[in-house]
Amino acid sequence: MENKMNTLEDLVRIIRILRGENGCPWDRVQTHASIRMDMLEEAYEAADAIDKKDMKNLCEELGDVLMQVVFHAEIETEQGGFTMGDVIQGICEKMIYRHPHVFGSGKADTAEEVLINWEELKKKEKRQETQTEVMQSVPEALPALIRARKVQKKAADVGFDFPVTADAMRKVYEEVQELEQAVRENGEIEEEFGDILFALVNISRFLKINPEFALTKAIKKFINRFEYIEKSALLEGKALSEMSLEEMDLLWDEAKIKLNPMQ
Incomplete structure (x- = not known):
């Protein structure tokens, strides 16, 4: 006998049972706020599966993301708000509205034109009259590097941007000097440090690099090189705490x- 293929309706029913009077004690007490981090973690786990090209795991992680969507929708349904049906209705209407070149009489021959049209339609849809409102709509919950890049792109969309990469590079040097001055004079160190990060993100746009991905790779590279140092030390019968910084630097260079370099 074949196993029954479950549907979205089945998942909604399962969450409803878990949230019900005779359901799971943990599931019953959850709120939008209490499972907010779960939504983020599941999304990151799905992204990690994509990075590792692990499609079997991606399938599982997408299920976890979908479960979070259904969970939030069920919480709201219980409170007399929106339902899972409203969520599906809303996204279907949005996709049709923002693809007039497919579902209407609009025109877009390239991926770049699609993105330009998408942003214009989004602005109209949300009744945003100024570019500042567009920037302010970028979610604060995003990782700061991603949010910085998005905000900078919104400014560039209306021409507020450096003309060339070299100008963006010079801005980084300028911000580093301001941080050095702030350190010497006990000034606004955190603010100046933030300005350096913001300026570096600006360069990433010009070089078409995702700063979040670049930093992730740098972290991985650092861990791999540190592992080499530690293993080398152990082969010599030493603990890292027993080695001088100079000795560790030599192993780092090795x-x-x-x-x-891409490991």
Whole structure:
């Protein structure tokens, strides 16, 4: 006998049972706020599966993301708000509205034109009259590097941008000097440090690099090189705490030569 293929309706029913009077004690007490982080974590786990090209795991993680969507919708349904049906209705209407070149009489021959049209339609849809409102609509819950890049792109859309990459690079040097001055004079160190990060994100746009991905790769590279140092030390019968910084630096330089820089 074949196993029954479950549907979205089945998932909604399962969450409803778990939230019901005789359901799970944990599920019953959850709120939008209490499972907010769960939504983020599941999305990141799905992204990690994509990065690792692990499609089996991606299938599972997408299920976890979908469960979070249904969970939030069920919480709201219980409170007399929107339902899962409203969520589906809303996204279907949005996709049709923002693709007039497919579902209407609009025209867009390239992916770039699609994105330009998408932003214009989104602005009209949300009744945003100024570009400042567009910037303010970028969610504060986003990782700061991603949010910075999006805000900068919104400014660039109306021409507020450096003309060339070299100008963006000079801005970084300028911000570093301001941080050095702030450190010397006990000034606004955190603010100046933030300005450097913001300026570096600006360069990433010009170079078409995702700053979040670049930093993730840098972290991985650092861990791999540190692992090389520690393993080398252990082979010599030493603990890292027993080595001088100079000794560890020598091993670090070895690691840079021997390890693939993209590891």
